[in-house]
Amino acid sequence: MTGVASFWSIRGHLGNSAYLALAAAGFTTFLAAWWMLAASGLVDPVFLPTPDGVVRRLAMWAREGDLLTDLKVSIGRVLGGFTLAAVMAVPLGIYIGSFRPVQAFFEPLMEFARYLPAVAFVPLVMLWVGIGESAKIALIWIGTYFQMVLMVSDNVRQVPMTQIEAAQTLGASRGEILSLVVFKSALPGIVDTLRITLGWAWTYLVVAELVAANSGLGYAILRAQRFLQTDKIFVGILLIGLLGLVMDQGLRLLHRRAFPWLHTR
């Protein structure tokens, strides 16, 4: 059967419906394993709630609590910090990837900065900007900015030299080469970079909300721990995972829509 053969061929083809079915099976297996472990009574429900218990808690949180506010606050912080980092990182990344002196000046500095542990900046950030909204934004920025700059500069360096030289022989000025060739050519890679760093932004959001907040999903998780509401902790964690997944898929969709030449054949 060709179907079976192509199923296991390296980098073989897989139809859309088969892909979706397998993805659903993956989630189902995970849920089933969780449910069986929780229902078996081997683990104390205080440590491991059942999936339906978690769903009930979600409904309750939405109905009686401030789930929507927490969601909005957290999403706002992630997008704020992430957007600020992106707006600052993309231009610098393009310049580092295009001009050697700029690269020499910034790249070693950025390489150094990205190894500074962002989490260890929490006390500093609180000293500098307190525990207001700017603290969360600042931590997300510290956690994503330096990586973003370096990854964007890498995206820019991937632009084939021939494309740049062709533009030079076609009378393009330096500015035109940057905007019409380098940026356009690197853009799909840059969007991928943003998609990957968005995931990290969520991580740093939770860190910030765990230590310095009185609203948001991370703060809700922390409070739930104080009251031993394990199911609420689960809801918080799963919601963050789900939100990340949705944003990731959104950026993938944008990729397919905005760059048709990469997806038509």
Added chain:
Amino acid sequence: MTAPAPCIRIAGLGKTYPGQSLPALQAIDLDVAQGEFLALVGASGCGKSTLLRLIAGLEAPTSGGIWLDDAPVTGPGPERAVVFQDYSLYPWLTVLENVRFCRSLRVHTGNASDSQAASAVERSYALLDVMGLDAVRDHYPNQLSGGMRQRVAIARALMAQPRVLLMDEPFGALDAQTREVMHELILRLFEIERSTIVFVTHDVEEAVYLASRVVVLAPHPGRVDGVHTLSLPPPGERHPDLKLAPELLQWKKTVLERIRATSGVQHDLDKLNRLAELSRRRTPT
């Protein structure tokens, strides 16, 4: 008949890449006449691409200079269009947008009443028509075959009516049949456009079939071994039958012999013999 005025003058040209001890090119003197089809051949690494890139202004010479119509070449420009071997089309632009990329065209100024812009628009359609690209005008390059992609690259280079068309192994990645088709196409274009062409190739038959003069470069360091003015009909009047004509084969032989004489083939044979010797020793008797 008076000699046509030189279009490109190359004098005492030398190029040493930074960090290299041996020059890639040394003391090149060469005149390219207006409307000439010149082919550059030679062993791999003899500096063909380097010479072409110097004419294009993509590299700066370390000695000597290049003049186009008596003006020194100091950088790239649309009057010296380049067709690269590969990967030079913009994958995010359609065929038509690629062809109209050239910045000196008034197409981009957005002034619709501009007569220059109007004629550029007309020319882009005419070029696509000649190139057989009409049907794929709105396709992206990755939807095209290799031969079609090179045709787009040639159309894009010709758009601004360059004085010189520089081509670095433009058909090197194409299969033999497609290459034959491209040979006829480039000869017809040469006849219509009357631009000067400098054409780098590995393929000696391609060189003698297309060009009116063939320059053989010798390696280490890159220098002119000889210039062969072919006693064949002018490029515009050539037809595929010529590929098997005795006079063409004679030229092919002459040029090939020069390339062999200047390249390290003998050296390689010695190495092969040494390897054969080692293999013999390992074979149990």
